[in-house]
Amino acid sequence: MSPPNTDSEEGSVSGGNVAATLEFREATKRYPGQDEPAVDHLSLEVPAGEICVFVGPSGCGKTTAMRMVNRMIDITEGDILLDGTSVRERRPAELRRQIGYAIQQIGLFPHLTIADNIATVPKLLGWPKDRIDSRVDELLELVSLDPHETRSRYPAQLSGGQRQRVGVARALAVDPPLMLMDEPFGAIDPINRERLQNEFLRLQQEIRKTVVFVTHDIDEAIKMGDKIAVLQKGGTLAQFASPAELLAYPKGKFVEDFVGADRALKRLALQRVRDVDLWKAPLAREGEPVQGLRAKISDADIDIPLLVDDAGRPQGWLSKRAMSGERVTKDLRSPAHPVVELDDILRDALSDLLESEAQYGPVVDEHGRVQGVLSLEVLAHALQIPPDQVPSGADAAPAH
Numbered sequence: 001m002s003p004p005n006t007d008s009e010e011g012s013v014s015g016g017n018v019a020a021t022l023e024f025r026e027a028t029k030r031y032p033g034q035d036e037p038a039v040d041h042l043s044l045e046v047p048a049g050e051i052c053v054f055v056g057p058s059g060c061g062k063t064t065a066m067r068m069v070n071r072m073i074d075i076t077e078g079d080i081l082l083d084g085t086s087v088r089e090r091r092p093a094e095l096r097r098q099i100g101y102a103i104q105q106i107g108l109f110p111h112l113t114i115a116d117n118i119a120t121v122p123k124l125l126g127w128p129k130d131r132i133d134s135r136v137d138e139l140l141e142l143v144s145l146d147p148h149e150t151r152s153r154y155p156a157q158l159s160g161g162q163r164q165r166v167g168v169a170r171a172l173a174v175d176p177p178l179m180l181m182d183e184p185f186g187a188i189d190p191i192n193r194e195r196l197q198n199e200f201l202r203l204q205q206e207i208r209k210t211v212v213f214v215t216h217d218i219d220e221a222i223k224m225g226d227k228i229a230v231l232q233k234g235g236t237l238a239q240f241a242s243p244a245e246l247l248a249y250p251k252g253k254f255v256e257d258f259v260g261a262d263r264a265l266k267r268l269a270l271q272r273v274r275d276v277d278l279w280k281a282p283l284a285r286e287g288e289p290v291q292g293l294r295a296k297i298s299d300a301d302i303d304i305p306l307l308v309d310d311a312g313r314p315q316g317w318l319s320k321r322a323m324s325g326e327r328v329t330k331d332l333r334s335p336a337h338p339v340v341e342l343d344d345i346l347r348d349a350l351s352d353l354l355e356s357e358a359q360y361g362p363v364v365d366e367h368g369r370v371q372g373v374l375s376l377e378v379l380a381h382a383l384q385i386p387p388d389q390v391p392s393g394a395d396a397a398p399a400h
């Protein structure tokens, strides 16, 4: 809990990994002169440390809903509670200092260095200089920028993606219990966008902030969210659910159309190879007794042995001839292709299999050692896993 007292403000935001709960209670916004509310009786709860994504078509009230949280926009009716306390009882200036805010246009000050940009709020709070300096370095490292190289540059001297990272670092400067992010990666090219998304998810595994993330891109919502709030025109909540639940059981035609016809494939994007039960392959080494390999075959899920080298890396699928003598010879029927990694998402693994016209492929760990076999049957089975057992948000992010 952050006491609503400015004197103790510094203490409340410096105490390590704090995260707040956030609750919308029938929150409503009517702009003057508009017939229809921009946000209409929005009710939902975001547990501490989770990412909640607001998604929906343009003009459905995402930005308005988000900005009511830090009172950049006044709430017309209803309430929003931060750690159980109404934001209406907090002074807006103080509230804004305690809530990290990152937007698409980034909003870095062009005439200030990167270090000074990140230090904006700590300076406002009167932190001592050495504390600010070390915090800036820590944050730059956190967002994968070299402090030495970046500190004294100006925003115009960085790429769009690097500026975006500085924006995230600045939003995190005072270790806020809540982060608001409005289309933060919207203006970035697809490759860097994916990189920034992955980076942010990895960062979130560490910092576990409560995050409200706005996007109009359903794929980004599915990737980033622990929970997704789908808003529709007039600011009404069409569905509030985990990504897997949303894809498995979209509520009504609007959500069904919005998530798209390929929602089964999108579900495969939520799971990684390491999350599913792989097949066991009989692993063979050149020169080993054929007798022993036959025993391994009867114990495995497929009857074609996979030749591995001394380090356990896949070499290829063995032919019958390879087992015609007493010892295994390096006689391959086909190469070990495609090779799938434990960290791959299932959708990519499926597309690798299809491209190679293969029914299955060896799965390797980060050292390239075989850990099992991924097959089309295993993938079909993964689609049957109930939505509540599919990880989401930062929990679904790659382990390294």
Ligand SMILES: Nc1ncnc2c1ncn2[C@@H]1O[C@H](COP(=O)(O)OP(=O)(O)OP(=O)(O)O)[C@@H](O)[C@H]1O
Pocket (backbone or CB within 6 Å): 031, 032, 034, 038, 056, 057, 058, 059, 060, 061, 062, 063, 064, 065, 216
């Ligand atoms: N200051 C304002 N005065 C009057 N109407 C506004 C104001 N700001 C937004 N609106 C209206 O409120 C509705 C919701 O706007 P909002 O910006 O929250 O949508 P959004 O979901 O963030 O859209 P986008 O995806 O385009 O960013 C829209 O119909 C918009 O025209």
Ligand SMILES: [Mg+2]
Pocket (backbone or CB within 6 Å): 062, 063, 064
């Ligand atoms: Mg918006």
